[in-house]
Amino acid sequence: MNLSGCFRVFLLYDVAEALDLLKLREILGPTAGTVKRLFPRHTPEYISFENAPVVESCGQITLDAGQPIACSIKYYAYAVVVFQMEIPFEGNWETTIAQAARWIDTSAFEPRGREAVRTHLERVASAVIRPRKDWLFEDYLVVDLQEIRQPGGGRPKAPDLLSAHGNQIAELILGEKNPLSSKEADDVLQASLSYYPSDLSIVGPSAALVYDRPEDADAAIQILEYARMQLLEFRYYDDLMSRLLSEVYITLEQTQNVLISRWSLPRQAKRLNTIRLDVMDLTERIDNAIKFVSDTFYARLYRLAATRFGVPDYRSLVERKLRTVGELYEFMVDQFNEARSFVVELGIALLCLLDVILLFRGR
Numbered sequence: 001m002n003l004s005g006c007f008r009v010f011l012l013y014d015v016a017e018a019l020d021l022l023k024l025r026e027i028l029g030p031t032a033g034t035v036k037r038l039f040p041r042h043t044p045e046y047i048s049f050e051n052a053p054v055v056e057s058c059g060q061i062t063l064d065a066g067q068p069i070a071c072s073i074k075y076y077a078y079a080v081v082v083f084q085m086e087i088p089f090e091g092n093w094e095t096t097i098a099q100a101a102r103w104i105d106t107s108a109f110e111p112r113g114r115e116a117v118r119t120h121l122e123r124v125a126s127a128v129i130r131p132r133k134d135w136l137f138e139d140y141l142v143v144d145l146q147e148i149r150q151p152g153g154g155r156p157k158a159p160d161l162l163s164a165h166g167n168q169i170a171e172l173i174l175g176e177k178n179p180l181s182s183k184e185a186d187d188v189l190q191a192s193l194s195y196y197p198s199d200l201s202i203v204g205p206s207a208a209l210v211y212d213r214p215e216d217a218d219a220a221i222q223i224l225e226y227a228r229m230q231l232l233e234f235r236y237y238d239d240l241m242s243r244l245l246s247e248v249y250i251t252l253e254q255t256q257n258v259l260i261s262r263w264s265l266p267r268q269a270k271r272l273n274t275i276r277l278d279v280m281d282l283t284e285r286i287d288n289a290i291k292f293v294s295d296t297f298y299a300r301l302y303r304l305a306a307t308r309f310g311v312p313d314y315r316s317l318v319e320r321k322l323r324t325v326g327e328l329y330e331f332m333v334d335q336f337n338e339a340r341s342f343v344v345e346l347g348i349a350l351l352c353l354l355d356v357i358l359l360f361r362g363r
Helices: 019-030 093-104 112-122 158-174 182-189 214-255 260-287 298-308 313-363
Strands: 002-019 031-032 054-062 068-075 082-089 126-151 201-202 207-211
Touching: 002 093, 002 112, 002 158, 002 201, 002 214, 019 031, 031 182, 054 126, 068 112, 068 201, 068 260, 082 112, 082 201, 093 126, 093 158, 093 182, 093 207, 112 313, 158 182, 158 201, 158 207, 207 214, 214 313, 260 313, 298 313
Parallel strands: 126 207
Antiparallel strands: 002 082, 002 126, 031 054, 054 068, 068 082, 201 207
């Protein structure tokens, strides 16, 4: 059995607070492309990108092995930049699994991708809003299996493929060169979806297999990329809220026993609430980047990928921290109001005491 297709390696970077896509298109000119509607399977028209990312071709790069690789860069409005490499492959299951194990580990070539992204961002610097010095990073591999040639001819069906080559598929997705236990292989294969008997998508935490027609495969791969982008953004917000809470706890500890220090609480509380509202707004915009409002194939694929990646877990962490920040905001406002009331009451008491003193002196 001979396999052919393309390894699609995604390197995702959170580079700034936002990207101005209109200005970005002006700077890039005719070289800029836009991700159009990619959901062909009887999908409602409203399921599409709210603010489609901008795509720029990077030509080819050559890695240490001397192999030229086609690459492109995709810019999302949420300041996630995706560097994508496409590596064609052809061979049997053993050679394909060995190659997948190489590309699933991005440590050897990720610096090249980071350097390329940094170079391209310098060209479009005016479209980058509040760039970040330290970039949060995610990677992902999609095995775009385009053709399987078998002795009898014809395109194998998904059930037959899983039955005959389930263990090899699991090894491919996990990047393992050694045989897996049947339980581990079954766990990997449970995260699979098919629309027709002739297509198959299996999602793993670090890699996925997409076996489909080219136009449908592109749509599925775009969904996987979007879910990975969500993971990156929620990881950033989780880290941001953790650092913010740490700062707030230190501030509250410093003002706990010093009355005059509480006069700074309104300023701190306002900053805290502003960040909280900003994060709530950004998370809502990310959720609405692609509209999924029914039990379509792509909606189910997105939910499967998001679950496998841990997006709901990170989202829950962010939501819990947002609630904690909201409670701390109210606590800080209450602390300031108590301090102000105490000062007002103390001032009134002093004025009353002064009136009494003056009254006795008048006698």
